[in-house]
Amino acid sequence: MFDIKPTVADKRQHYAELCEQARGMLAGEPSMIANAANFAALVYHSLPDFNWAGFYLYDGKELVVGPFQGKPACIRIALGRGVCGTAAQTRQTQLVHDVHAFDGHIACDAASASEIVVPLVHADGSLFGVWDVDSPLVGRFDDDDRAGMEALCGVFMETVR
Numbered sequence: 617m618f619d620i621k622p623t624v625a626d627k628r629q630h631y632a633e634l635c636e637q638a639r640g641m642l643a644g645e646p647s648m649i650a651n652a653a654n655f656a657a658l659v660y661h662s663l664p665d666f667n668w669a670g671f672y673l674y675d676g677k678e679l680v681v682g683p684f685q686g687k688p689a690c691i692r693i694a695l696g697r698g699v700c701g702t703a704a705q706t707r708q709t710q711l712v713h714d715v716h717a718f719d720g721h722i723a724c725d726a727a728s729a730s731e732i733v734v735p736l737v738h739a740d741g742s743l744f745g746v747w748d749v750d751s752p753l754v755g756r757f758d759d760d761d762r763a764g765m766e767a768l769c770g771v772f773m774e775t776v777r
């Protein structure tokens with residue numbers, strides 16, 4: 617009924633609170649799979665307008681889908697392919713306003729219209745994988761989402777280091 621658009625301060629505050637929640641949820645649990653699964657569920661259900669949120673894990677050769685929320689997804693993605701493979705190869709967050717305008721985008725779910733992919737890198741610089749969030753809305757992600765998702769990924773990576 618009401619279209620409540622959070623202010624920038626609210627959005628940053630929301631991400632800060634989410635980081636604290638994630639930190640508390642992951643603390644003391646050594647299972648990477650358990651933590652990744654709960655992290656994906658927490659983020660997916662705490663922010664609006666997502667149709668997929670999850671991990672692709674690097675197996676030493678390519679990215680393989682890991683714990684996620686959303687519809688079944690592509691299983692393996694080569695480095696350099698699609699948004700995920702580009703984030704993994706460049707080690708830079710990819711913020712894609714409109715996936716249909718991204719050359720080489722891999723359409724796992726036809727509903728996806730925009731996405732953000734954060735590379736996950738170990739302290740020694742080696743690749744762990746990527747964190748991928750898709751939205752059915754064009755332009756869903758902005759620089760506050762980039763900062764927020766990168767901070768959340770930092771909290772997650774503290775648990776696998």
Ligand code: SME
Binds near residue numbers: 693697722724750
């Ligand atoms: N869209 C991604 C593929 C993974 S799915 O979105 C879950 C890409 O182009 O890398």
